[in-house]
Amino acid sequence: MASSRLKRVEESATIKVANIANKLRQEGTDVISFSLGEPDFDTPKNICDAAADAMYRGETHYTPSAGIPQLRDAIAEKLRTENGLDVNGSDVLVTPGAKQAIFEIMMTVLDDGDEAILFDPAWVSYNSAIRFAGADTVWVPTDTHDNFKPLDLEEYITDKTRIIVVNTPGNPTGAVYDRDTLKNIADIAIDHDVLVLSDEIYEKIIYDREHISLGSMEGMQDRTITVNGFSKAYAMTGWRLGYVCARPDIFQGMLKIQSHSVSSATSFVQYGGLEALQGPQEPVTEMVNKFKARRDVLVKGLNDIGIKCQTPGGAFYAFADVSEFGNGDEISEKLLVDAHVAVTPGSAFGDSGRDFIRISYAASKERIKEGLSRIESALT
Known part of the structure; x- marks a missing residue:
């Protein structure tokens, strides 16, 4: 009964990977998720307070x-x-x-x-x-x-x-x-x-x-x-x-x-x-500095493993070339099943991404290092 309009649209690959990772977590598996584009920081308190104040004064x-x-x-x-x-x-x-x-x-x-x-x-x-x-x-x-x-x-x-x-x-x-x-x-x-x-x-x-x-x-x-x-x-x-x-x-x-x-x-x-x-913009600066440090750890770690990865100039994603080990779809599945590391296959973003995986470094440096260790064990 779905409309023809709806049939033109595919399920979001990033959400699909995240859902699989969440299901594994619910089953007790320690999954390191590098799939979603979401900062792992809490919203700054001053922003939360402003919204709460607005709510309680009747801005509802x-x-x-x-x-x-x-x-x-x-x-x-x-x-x-x-x-x-x-x-x-x-x-x-x-x-x-x-x-x-x-x-x-x-x-x-x-x-x-x-x-x-x-x-x-x-x-x-x-x-x-x-x-x-x-x-x-x-x-x-x-x-x-x-x-x-x-x-x-x-x-x-x-x-x-x-x-x-x-x-x-x-x-x-x-x-x-x-x-x-x-x-x-x-x-x-x-x-x-x-x-x-x-x-x-x-x-x-x-x-x-x-x-x-x-x-x-x-x-x-x-x-x-x-x-x-x-x-x-x-x-x-x-x-x-x-x-x-x-x-x-x-x-x-x-x-x-x-x-x-x-x-x-x-x-x-x-x-x-x-x-x-x-309000104060310092929390943004602090978050960006942490993202940069994580980026540097991730990019160096990937290249050390043999996964070719340019240093991104912004956002919090690394688009890594895994062609030395397989195509992006194969490697994404292998990492999730064998290493319990969730990444997004590059093919989700267009045909040119078929040899790539996207890794979101919106995770702590400790989890990134653990993820790199698991990736290396699964691929080498």
Whole structure:
């Protein structure tokens, strides 16, 4: 009885692996999970206190569908000062998570038969959202030896292309695109009159690199739909709070979808988001420093085993080449069964990932070291 629309969409591979790992844990197995993209830190106390205070003073009712004005204004201020975007609070839509924003974007800008461009490999839910909207995904290969930069992007643009999806820092690779790479994407988007979705959810989890917002580049203000949120930078995954800014016609389309579906983000959660932006930022810096230390342990350990792995410039993922030992699907299964280490097969993120596995280092250094030891024992 499932609709044809639903049949276009596959189960999330990351969630599938996490569910298997959880089942093994329930059976008493000590599974080290490197599969989910979730910081293992608690949400900072000041954010929790702000949400609780809002709840207890009665902020538990419907809010405007686009979000409470205070949060929209604070987000706009952040985007102006940190990202160089010329936006006001009225340009900002607060959503129940960045994933909801991406879904709303695809449903707003894509029609049946349209094309959307993804850089292979890409986060699993982009393709699902594109296909759910009735459009076709066009996969552009990337240079797996050079920061996963897109190759020959312009060759894949057709008269059906409506949007290019850019994610930097990126999932699953951790790649951070430099200004030249982004300038090339922007020039192509302008020349061919297509939109760009700039997913910047990992912007603050970046190591010795510069984050550049595509929407700040010349000619890209009205062409870029910027998505961000609180899940990664502030360890607020379960809070489900994201945001998007877009030009008025796209904004109104997204707002229509939101008002008829999820209505709005949770009322008191929005006050937690307000505190996240306006409160102390030291917890973010501390978390990023710990992620960097974990990254260094993991990448060195993988390369010592013989698993080729570039050093990611951001996010908290390593995209590791396991072709010396098998393909990504085989190795993922072997590690889960033989070593009780859960990773995500690279094929979940596109055809170019078939020889890779994604490892999330959102785990303590002790667990990472134990995981590396188990991986080495299983493969060597």
